[in-house]
Amino acid sequence: MSHPAPSHPAFADIGDDEIEQIRAFNRFYTNRIGVLDRAFMETPYTLTEARVIYELAAHGTTSASRLTEELLLDPAYLSRMLKSFSDAGLLEITRDPSDGRGRLLQLTLRGRGVATDLAQRSRQRIVALLEPITENGRRDLGAAMASVQTLLSGDTPAPVTIRPHQIGDMGMVISSQAKAYAETYGWNGEYEALVAEICAAFIRNFDPARERCWIAERNGTFLGSIFLVKGSTEDTAKLRLLHVDSAARGHGLGSKLVNECIGFARDCGYRRLELWTNDILSAARRIYVAAGFTLEKEEAHHSFGKDLNGQTWALDLTAATAGVTPPA
Numbered sequence: 001m002s003h004p005a006p007s008h009p010a011f012a013d014i015g016d017d018e019i020e021q022i023r024a025f026n027r028f029y030t031n032r033i034g035v036l037d038r039a040f041m042e043t044p045y046t047l048t049e050a051r052v053i054y055e056l057a058a059h060g061t062t063s064a065s066r067l068t069e070e071l072l073l074d075p076a077y078l079s080r081m082l083k084s085f086s087d088a089g090l091l092e093i094t095r096d097p098s099d100g101r102g103r104l105l106q107l108t109l110r111g112r113g114v115a116t117d118l119a120q121r122s123r124q125r126i127v128a129l130l131e132p133i134t135e136n137g138r139r140d141l142g143a144a145m146a147s148v149q150t151l152l153s154g155d156t157p158a159p160v161t162i163r164p165h166q167i168g169d170m171g172m173v174i175s176s177q178a179k180a181y182a183e184t185y186g187w188n189g190e191y192e193a194l195v196a197e198i199c200a201a202f203i204r205n206f207d208p209a210r211e212r213c214w215i216a217e218r219n220g221t222f223l224g225s226i227f228l229v230k231g232s233t234e235d236t237a238k239l240r241l242l243h244v245d246s247a248a249r250g251h252g253l254g255s256k257l258v259n260e261c262i263g264f265a266r267d268c269g270y271r272r273l274e275l276w277t278n279d280i281l282s283a284a285r286r287i288y289v290a291a292g293f294t295l296e297k298e299e300a301h302h303s304f305g306k307d308l309n310g311q312t313w314a315l316d317l318t319a320a321t322a323g324v325t326p327p328a
Helices: 009-013 016-032 047-059 064-071 075-087 109-130 135-153 169-185 189-204 253-267 282-291
Strands: 091-096 099-107 161-164 212-218 221-230 236-244 272-278 294-303 306-316
Touching (some): 047 064, 047 075, 064 075, 099 109, 135 169, 161 253, 169 212, 169 221, 169 236, 189 221, 221 253, 253 272, 253 282, 272 282
Parallel strands (some): 236 272
Antiparallel strands (some): 221 236, 272 306, 294 306
């Protein structure tokens, strides 16, 4: 006879689809990384034993009570495991001088060798897992895993900071944009050359009173950029090279960068802000529309190895606007 799962008031707000999605992911991921294998990574150790060896190596010297608390293991189960490690010559157990009843745990030379071998095997398995994935895909995967860890741990994610450019940033701008547009749209090296030319001209002719580059990052990791440069007339500026890394999209960062650009242009006394883009860059165009830009001109062209439709957009900076509202 089957029994219904116990109910809980909090479950009312959690849909069955959400629960099943996580269960399906757990089944997929544990199978993919070999957690269910009896011989973990083709060694004589289980996953739990390998984790305990890792913690022993990381701590140097620790105690059974600390391992029990950190790994949420049953004390009796851990005690049997530690005894087997000691019998195999992997673990040295000594009396704790500060606590007569306590015992200190430390891997022997042989135990440290096992820990090193397990670490190398783990890294090799991760390399094999990541090898077929593109660089952008690996960044997306890392960001997604960081989000999972943050959400499930209850930690507050580090804030995104937007700062002026520094020496070395142009290389990141060129690399990130060239790779992103090649992988997403199939653009060739002509686009990388264009970005490099824009960045070189910006650095060579930089006027800090009238021009600016903003870099978005989190914990030192590059997430995006935007440029404001002088235009063809004294009262006209150009917005250039708006880019948000794929791992940071969907959180309004592009709108924040555009807001920085518009605010600085107004402070500098510019009356008009122009930009050139292509109609296939739909996410960027939505940001421009939300900011009040209007389409002024379109022209078909062949660039970056593709037939494209270029667009010129402009914003009247003398008009009262509320800034960018992140698009839905």
